[in-house]
Amino acid sequence: MTSNWLDVALTQLGKTYPSSGAFVAFVMNESSIRADGQTGEWSTALLDLVYDVYELNSVENTRPGDLLFWGIPEQPYSVAIYVGGGHFVSVDENSKRVKMQTLNQNWYPSFTGTVL
Template identity: 35%
Template structure:
C-alpha cells in the first residue's frame, strides 16, 4: 500500500498545482491512494500541523523510509511537509514554481521529524 501511494506521488512530478500548499498536495496523494487513517477520520488534513497529528507514529528523520512524511519547523508547529522518497530526497510543491518536484534534504533545509502513515 505504501508503494502504491509513493508511486502515485511520483507520477505527479512536474505537474503544476494552483497554490503552494505542501500539506494539500500530501493530503491529496493520501486520499487518491485511498490510504486509511488510523484514527477513524474520513479525510486527511491539509495543514502540516494537522497532518502531523494524524501520523501513525513519529520517528527521527534518519529512521524515515520511502513513503514516510517529513516535517519542517518543530514537532508542535510544523510549517512544511514532504513525502520522503529515499536517498535524502523528498517530493513537495516547489515554492516559486507551484510544481511538484523531487528536492534534496540539505543542512540548510533539514526536516525536524518524520511521520509514518502506517
Template identity: 40%
Template sequence: MSHTAHIPSHRKPRQRASKSALRAGVAGGVLSTIAVAGAAGPAQAEPVTQTIEMPTITSGFSTAVAASAQATQQVALDLETQADEDAAAEKAAKTAKKAHAEAVRKAEAKKKAEAAAKARAEAEAKERAERASRTSERTTLSASSGSSDSGSSASAPSSSSSNVSGSAASIVAFAKAQVGDAYVPGGTGPNSWDCSGLTQAAYRTAGIDLPRVSQSQSTFGTQVSLDNLQPGDILYWGSAGSAYHVAIYIGGGEFVGAQNSSTGTVQRSLDYDRPTGAVRVL
C-alpha cells in the same frame, strides 16, 4: 379852436408826381397789349415735343461691375478655403488628443507592469530569505533532536524507492507522478497543489484520510527519527503540531513536495531543504 386840433394827422404823405406818371404809363402799356392780343383772335396751340435722352452704360461702368463680381467670387473662395483649413485643424487636434490619450494609457500600463514586476521580485526575495531562515532554524532543531541518539548516523537512510511495496509504493508513485505541477496556495489537484494538499491526495490512494493542514499532519501518526525514515513517511518543517510545511519521503534520501510558487512540485534531496522531523502513518 377845433376839438380835433390836438390829434395828429394820420394821412399818408402825397406821392410825387413823377412816380404817379410812371405807374400810369406802365398800366396803360399793359392794357394796350391785352387789347391788341384780343383783337388778333385766339392763337393755335402748337404741340410741344421734347426728346429725353437716357444715359447709356459706358464701358467703364461695365468694367467696374465685372471687377465687383470677381471680388465677390474671390471672397467666397477665401471663405471656403478658410472653412477647409479650420476643419483640417480640428481634425488634427482630435487626432493629437487621441494619440496623447493612447500614449498616457500605454505609459500607465507600463508603469503598472513595472510595479508588478518589482513587487514580484521583492516577494521572491523575501520568500528566499524566509526559506534560508527556516533552514537555519531546522538545522538547529535537527541538531537538538539528534543529540539524544549519539550513536546514530547523521546522514539520511539510503533505502531506495525501488524496494517499496504495498501502500507505501502507491503513495510514492502518486507523489512522483505530480513532479512538475504548479504550486498554488490551497491547491488540492489535479494539476496544482499546496504542500499538505499533495500529501493528503497521495495518502488517499492508499485509502488513508489525512488531515488537511500541515500542522495536523505533523502529529498524525508516530514520530520517527530522520535517521530511520521509510518510503511513505511524512516529513515536516517546524515543530510537531505547528509545522509550516510537509512533504513525502520516497526513499534514497529524497522527497517529493509542493514547495512554492517559484519551484512548484519538485523531487529533491533531503540536503536541499532538510526537514525538522517525520511521522509514520503506515
C-alpha cells in the same frame, strides 16, 4: 514501507498545488490510505497531518513513504514525502510545482511521520 502512494506522488511531478499540505493530502487520499485521525481523511492543514500520521520519528529513522516535516510538531511549516536515497517529493515554495528534491543541510526536516 514503499507502497502505491509513492507512485501517486511521482505522477504529480510538475503539477501545481497551493501548498505542501494540499499535495500530501491529495496523494494520501488518492491512494486510499486512511489517516490515523478521527475521520480517516487526510487534511491539507499541516498540523492535522502531524496528528494523522501513525507515529512520529526522528529523521534518522526515515523510510521511503514516510512524511518529512519542517518545524516542530505543534507548528509545522512544510511537509514532503520521502522517496529514499536522500530524495523527497514536495511542492516548491516559489513555483508551487511538485518537484523531486534532495535533502541538504540548508533544507533539512525536523521530524518524520510514519504513514503505516
